[in-house]
Amino acid sequence: MSKRRTISGRTVVITGAASGIGRALAQRLSAHSCPVVIADVDEVGLKETETSLPGPVLTRVLDVRDAADQRAFADEVADWAPQPLGAVFNNAGVAVASNVLDAVPEDDQWLWDINFHGVVNGTRAFLPILAKQDEGVIVNTSSVFGLVGMPSQSAYCSAKFAVRGFTDALRQELRGTGVSAVNVHPGGINTNIVRNARFRKDPEGRGRNQTQMADEFAAITLTQPAKAAEIIHRGVEAGKARILVGPDAYVFDALARIAPTHYYDVIGFAQTRLRGRARARAAR
Ligand SMILES: NC(=O)c1ccc[n+]([C@@H]2O[C@H](COP(=O)([O-])OP(=O)(O)OC[C@H]3O[C@@H](n4cnc5c(N)ncnc54)[C@H](O)[C@@H]3O)[C@@H](O)[C@H]2O)c1
Structure with a gap:
């Protein structure tokens, strides 16, 4: 049985908080009395998030790739935190769309x-901060693409499968302690992820530019960031070890179990139908 946890009222750390799911999490948790630490490479977006928060906030420009700066950041958070650390959301992420044959190694x-x-x-x-408190949750953002492999997503899927493996392994290490580790698997969420992606050419050979791909993505996403934040917050407090976000995430998860080598027969068909409908809507 999963153990309920409370993060409302505790300090939370959120990376990738200048946009999308990270921003929505910051807004929701701030409204639930959490002192919020927000970090991102995007200073302008981070400021916008900061001004939208009702409660105490520590804003920090951070590139999550920099391990030494992440440690310095953790020290700053420990000094600032007015309440014990409830959760750390390692949420920052980017996208690349490319077939393996055309992959640009630097992008991957x-x-x-x-x-x-x-x-x-x-x-x-x-x-180390959570271990010392013997309390708190590491919440790592994987994806439904950490459950299934998708064409033109080899770099993204491999990273998100790796997040899932890393977090699951950590969770076993933490058994018997007050600290836990959670995987988040969002389905399609209407954020800036495609707009912020590295784009070279349409991997499907349909000649779309990045704006057209972003518009198509927005048209087929089923979940808004605020809803995603609500599901993640509730999931963490319900003591879940993995959180599926959005109705499509449940479909991906079921297909990966039922048809572990044939899921794309169904997913590819559904994607084509959804995109066709979105195009027809846009043409009206
Ligand atoms: N939107 C979706 O459909 C979806 C689905 C599954 C998983 N996810 C994951 O959710 C997370 C949040 O993405 P989102 O959809 O809100 O996208 P988004 O582009 O709206 O937000 C991502 C944020 O991460 C920040 N970021 C990028 N590189 C960074 C770096 N090096 N250091 C610090 N911050 C950095 C960006 O500046 C941006 O503010 C990502 O991990 C993404 O892979 C998103």
């Missing part, structure tokens, strides 16, 4: 450094 490395090593750096920097 950029993604792995942020989406996987950024999570490892954040976990290592903050775990």
Whole structure:
């Protein structure tokens, strides 16, 4: 049975908080009396998040790839935190869309450094604080693409599978302590992830530019960031070890179990249908 946890009212740390899910988490948790620490590479977006928060906030420009700076950041958080640390959300992430044949190694490395090593750096920097408290949760953002492999997503899927493996291993190490580790697997959430992606060319050969791909993504996402933040917050407090975010996440999870080698027969078909509908809507 999962053990309930309380993070409302505790200090929380959120990376990637200048946009999307991270910003929505900051807003929700601040409204639930959490002193909030927000970090991101995007200073302008971070300021916008800061001004939208009703409660105490520590704002820090941080590149999650920098392990030494993550440790310095953790020290600053320990000095600032008005309440014990309830949760650390290693949420910052980026996207690349490319077939393996066309992959640009620097783009894939950029993604792995942020989406996987950024999570490892954040976990290592903050775990000693949680261990000392014998309380708190490391919440690492994987994806539904950490449950299934998708075409043109080899770098992203491999990083998100790695986050899942790392976090699951950590959770076993933490058994019997007051600290835990949680995987978050969002489905499609309507954020800036595609707009912020590294883009070279349409991997499906349909000649779309990045704006068109972002618009298409927005049209097929089923969940808004505020809803994602609510699901994640509730999931952490319910003591879940992994949190599926959005109805599509439950479909991906079920398909990965039922048809571990054939899930894409269904997913590919559904994607084509959804995109066709989105195009028809846009043409009206
Ligand atoms: N949107 C989705 O459909 C979806 C689905 C599954 C998983 N996710 C994951 O959710 C997380 C949040 O993404 P989002 O959808 O809110 O996207 P987003 O682009 O709206 O927000 C991501 C934030 O991460 C920040 N960031 C990027 N590189 C960074 C770095 N090196 N250091 C610090 N911050 C950095 C960006 O500046 C941005 O503010 C990511 O890990 C993403 O992979 C998103």
